[in-house]
Amino acid sequence: MREFGYQRATDVPGAVALLDADPAARFLGGGTNLVDLMKTGVERPARLVDVRELPLDGIEPTPEGGLRIGATATNSDLAAHPAVRRRYPVLAQAVLAGASGQLRNMATVGGNLLQxxxxxxxxxPTRPCNKRDPGSGCPAIEGEHHNHAILGASEHCVAVHPSDMGVALTALDAVVTYETADGPGALPLGDLYLPVGDTPHRETALPPGALITGVTLxxxxxxxxxxxxxxxxRASYAFAxxxxxxxxxxxxxxxxxVRLALGAVAxxxxxxxxxxxxxxxAPADATAFAAAADTELAAATPLPGNAYKVTLLRNLVVAVLTELAVEAAR
Structure with missing residues (x-):
């Protein structure tokens, strides 16, 4: 790991100013992804700006009847919050499926979305990768790709986003709020991530130096x-x-x-x-659920080693929607 500077931010404007003054710096939340990538030499920030202690860990109702989740709230606190479990159970379940207890205790909401x-x-780092080294190629297309994308990919990258929490938040129409040196902003989560295209190294539509401050449901x-x-x-924690x-x-x-989002497909x-x-x-029955899944997955372009995902996702959609429909009929 290369040497790096470290500074703890005490307020949001100060954190944003630190990154604005040093574009080679990175924000540090729980570090469960960033620090791992630093250890392997994939990420090489000159400075880490620690935002973990910022007052952004609240989870509270909004005047409109939704829920505001602070960016530094831990995944464990999010999954355990009574309002989340009662009003948005899909989110609590997704977070609990996402990692081990130790990782959930460290990982933050903002960091999870930006992994x-x-x-x-x-x-x-010894292998080519267009995300890490633009223009070097995507060896996964001809190599190991059993858990890669079947939707929205390109010849430049077929990797999938690993977040479980992000899948639930996408289904819930979450909005991401952020702060920059020019002031605050907001993005629907559906617009946060950029299409792969020919620039897979550009992952989000956040302005340079933006600090995620929260998520609103x-x-x-x-x-x-x-x-x-x-x-x-495997039964223990693993990517989907x-x-x-x-x-x-x-x-x-x-x-x-109906609200429906898929993970590990793009x-x-x-x-x-x-x-x-x-x-x-449509009728709330397995036939309609299967037809709807087929409609969505008609756009899939699987690789030879991951074509099984089309059938897997179809069956998952039918099973989950059928369970919900049975519950609704009770």
Whole structure:
């Protein structure tokens, strides 16, 4: 690991000013991703600006009836919060599925959203990778890619975003707030991540030097009946090979509202808009759920080693929505 400077920020304006004065610096929250990448030489910041002690760890209701989550709230505190568990259970379930207890105790909400989209080629500095070294190529396409993207990828990168929390927040229409030297700003989570295109090293639409200050969840009555389901290759904590975040509102056997997002399928959490449109007003049954999943996954372009994900995600969507529909009928 190369030498780096370290400074602890005491307030939001001071943190933003420190990064504005040193573009080679990085914000440090829990460090569960950044520090690992520094150890391997993938990330080489000249300075770390520690934002963990900033007063951004609150979780509180908004005047509109939603929920405001501070960027430095830990994943453990988020998953355990009574309002999250009661009103947005899909979010609590996703966070608990995301990592070990030790990691959840350290990881922050803002840091989770900004963890790097990555694969084994990205984390190995001896191998080419367009995300790490633009123009060097994407060896995953011809190499190991069993857990890579089936949606929204390009010939330049097929890595998937690893966040479980981000999948649930995408389904909930979360809005990310941030602060820069020019003032505050906000981005819908669906607009936070940039398409891969030919610039996979550019991952987010945040302005340079932006500090995420929180995430706001709008009121979502349908979210009270919601679920996160994750499939992984071992029982202990691991990245998903496929996941679904879903919320379902059924009236008289018909889908009144549905929210659906997929994980481990793209470079960012994938909002299944085509499936949602197909389901709204449709019967709340397995046949409709399967047809909607097929509509969404028709755009999939799997590689030879990850074509199984199409079937896996289809089955996950049907299973989770069927469970929610059965609960609604009780």
């Amino acid at each position: 790097r989209t990555r694969c084994g080629y990205f984390t190995d 709008p009121p979502a009555p349908a979210a009270a009946r919601s679920r996160y389901r994750k499939v992984r290759e 090979i496929g996941s679904v975040a879903a919320a379902l509102d059924v009236r008289d056997g018909t889908v009144r509202e 470079s960012h959490p994938w909002r299944a808009r085509a499936a949602e449109r197909a389901l709204t007003g």
